[in-house]
Amino acid sequence: MKKRILVCMVFVILLGGCWDNKDINHRAxxxxxxxxxxxxxxxxxxxxxxxxxxxxxxxxxxxxxxxxxxxxxxxxxxxxxxxxxxxxxxxxxxxxxxxxxxxxxxxxxxxxxxxxxxxxxxxxxxxxxxxxxxxxxxxxxxxxxxxxxxxxxxxxxxxxxxxxxxxxxxxxxxxxxxxxxxxxxxxxxxxxxxxxxxxxxxxxxxxxxSNEQTLLYNVFDGNSLDGKIEVMGKATVQIVSSRIHNESKFVNNQPVLNSTLHLKVIIMDVIGVPSIEVIKTELQTLLRRILDQIFKKMERANADIFGIGQHYREDLPRTELAEWRTKYLPQAKINLEVKTTIRNTGNLKLK
Structure with missing residues (x-):
C-alpha cells in the first residue's frame, strides 16, 4: 500500500514538472x-x-x-x-x-x-x-x-x-x-x-x-573602465581607473564646484617619440576641453547630468532646489583639474 502511494506521489510530481516545462515553453x-x-x-x-x-x-x-x-x-x-x-x-x-x-x-x-x-x-x-x-x-x-x-x-x-x-x-x-x-x-x-x-x-x-563626449561623461561619472582616448595625434591611452573628488561652496550666492579628476592610464601606442610629460599635458588639455563642451551643453539645456546640484542639497531649502536647473545651474562655476598617472608604457620607448 505504501509503495503504491509513493509511486502515485512520484507520478504527480513528474506530471507537475511536465506542466511547468510546458508552461515555460509556451511563453514568449x-x-x-x-x-x-x-x-x-x-x-x-x-x-x-x-x-x-x-x-x-x-x-x-x-x-x-x-x-x-x-x-x-x-x-x-x-x-x-x-x-x-x-x-x-x-x-x-x-x-x-x-x-x-x-x-x-x-x-x-x-x-x-x-x-x-x-x-x-x-x-x-x-x-x-x-x-x-x-x-x-x-x-x-x-x-x-x-x-x-x-x-x-x-x-x-x-x-x-x-x-x-x-x-x-x-x-x-x-x-x-x-x-x-x-x-x-x-x-x-x-x-x-x-x-x-x-x-x-x-x-x-x-x-x-557625441561618442567622445559620452566617454568623458562616463569618466566623470566613474563608469569608464578600459576607455581609450586619442591624444592629439601623439598617442592612444587606455583608462585603467578613475575617481573624482569634489568640493562645493557658494561664493556671493554663486555655486562653485572644485573638482579633481584622478586618472590612471596605460599607453597603448604612440606616433613618433613623444615624452611622457608631453602626453600627460596633452591628455589633460584634451579632457578639460571636452568636459568644458559638455558643461556648456548642460548649461544651455538646463540639464544637470553630472548631478552637481546633489552637492548643494544641504545648502538650499526645497523651494530653492526646485529652481536649481533654471536659476543656479546656468551660473555655476566648475573648476576642473585633471591629474594623470601613467601606470606603465608596455614595451614602448618614451622619453
Missing part, C-alpha cells in the same frame, strides 16, 4: 521592445527569439494601440505563446518619442512591474521598423546583437551610455539629477551603430552628446 520572452508614438497612437515592436530544434533566429512582431498595454495585448492575443516582459533586456524609443517626453511610459513601467527596473533605456535615431529590420538581417548575426551590445561582459563599450529604467524614473522626480540615454541605429557593416547619447531633462531629450 522578448529580448527587446521598441515603442513609437505618433498622433495619439502607440506602435510596439517585440524582438522575440524563435523556439526551434536549433534554437536560432529572432522574430519581430508589431502591433498598434491607444496604449502600450493594448498593443502588447494584441500581439499576445495573436500568438500561440503568452508574452512575458519580465525578462526584457532593452527598451527602445524613437527620437520623436524621446523629444516629446518619457515621463508617462517610465511611470507606467515602474508601476506595472511587468518590466524590470534594470531594463536598459535606449533611443533610436531612425524609424523603429527600419531599425528592427536592419538588426535582424541574418548576415548581421543571430539576432541577439541588441542584447549583447549593452552587456558589460559582452559588447558594451565606455563610449556608450548605460542607463536603466529606474535611473530615468529617479531623474524625472529629482530637482538636481538628470541622465543621458544611449542613441543607436542599425549599422551598415555591423548590426548596430552608436550615435552618441541624448541628454534628458525631466524625461525629455533636450540635447545630444
Amino acid at each position: 520572452l522578448p529580448i527587446a521592445m521598441g515603442i513609437s508614438y505618433q498622433q495619439g497612437n502607440y506602435e510596439v515592436f517585440l524582438d522575440i527569439p524563435t523556439v526551434s530544434d536549433k534554437n536560432e533566429g529572432i522574430q519581430v512582431i508589431s502591433a498598434k494601440g491607444d496604449t502600450i498595454s493594448a498593443a502588447v495585448n494584441k500581439i499576445s492575443m495573436n500568438m500561440e505563446s503568452q508574452v512575458d516582459l519580465l525578462h526584457l533586456k532593452v527598451l527602445i524609443v524613437d527620437k520623436a518619442f524621446a523629444t516629446l517626453g518619457l515621463s508617462e511610459i517610465t511611470a507606467s513601467t515602474i508601476r506595472s512591474r511587468h518590466i524590470s527596473p534594470k531594463t536598459m533605456f535606449v533611443i533610436c535615431d531612425e524609424p523603429l521598423d527600419q531599425f528592427f529590420k536592419g538588426i535582424n538581417n541574418m548576415k548581421n548575426g543571430d539576432g541577439k546583437e541588441i542584447y549583447d551590445f549593452f552587456q558589460k561582459n559582452s559588447g558594451w563599450n565606455p563610449e556608450i551610455a548605460h542607463t536603466p529604467v529606474w535611473k530615468v524614473f529617479r531623474s524625472i522626480h529629482s530637482y538636481t539629477n538628470d541622465v543621458v540615454l544611449p542613441i543607436i541605429k542599425s549599422g551598415e557593416s555591423t548590426a548596430i551603430q552608436s550615435m552618441g547619447s541624448g541628454i534628458l531633462r525631466n524625461g525629455k531629450m533636450v540635447s545630444r552628446l
